[in-house]
Amino acid sequence: MKPISSVSPLILVYLFLTEFHITNTRGLIKKACETSLHKGLCLATIKADRDYKGAKLRDLAQIVPKAATSNATALQKEMEQLLKERAGTSVESALKDCKENYDDAVSQLEKSKQALEHKRYNDVNTWVTAAMNDADSCEQGLKEQADKDSPIAQKTFIFGQLFSNVLAVTNKAAACATRSV
Structure with missing residues (x-):
């Protein structure tokens, strides 16, 4: 019986440390997203990344631009498809401009990830x-050219929210870095 009682404290310590780590990570994620205008999306974006567990604030700040880049890349592909489908229509030139804008946005997001590192x-x-301005220009151009709503309005809306989250989390990381210096 003695071996069982000596193992129990070890298990309790392990469980305590595990729970402390999980609680600490949750608190850090909330802290990272606390100034975001889109907290739900911010929290979901971070938790969707497999690297969020055990991450520091600076690491969490790198997750959000990664998600925005992924979203921008998906929008680039959608632009290419829309260009094929709507060739020769009144929206074609706006879609070409959008494609260029999203090419620029992805490049700018890549540069922002390097700067964050x-x-x-x-x-x-x-x-x-x-990059946000590029996305806004795209949406404006599509609204001006299309007879109806932009074919990607909902996706660019979410894209804008992701960008807003990138800024919020980056600013939080910067503020914490400044305090720890």
Whole structure:
């Protein structure tokens, strides 16, 4: 019986540390997303990434641009498909512009991820804001050319929310980095 009683404290310590780690990660995710205008999407984006468990705030800040880049890449592919489907229509030129804008947005997001790795938070904000402007220009162009709503309006709306989350989480990471210096 003695071996069982000596194992029990070890199990309790393990369970305590595991629960502490899980609770700490949850708290950090909430902290990362607390200033976001789209908290639900921010939390879901981070939790959807397999690397979020045990991540530090700076690591969590890298997850959100990764999701935005993935979204932008999907929109690029959709633009290519729409260009094929709507060749020769009044929206074709706007779709071509959108394709270029999303090419730029993906490039800017890649640059923002590199800047984030080097803790250049102001550069991240610059690149992400530029990418947001590209997405907005695309949507405006489509609205002007199309007789009805943009064919990608809902997706660009979500894209904008992801960008907003990138800025919120990056600013939170920057604020924490400044305090720890």
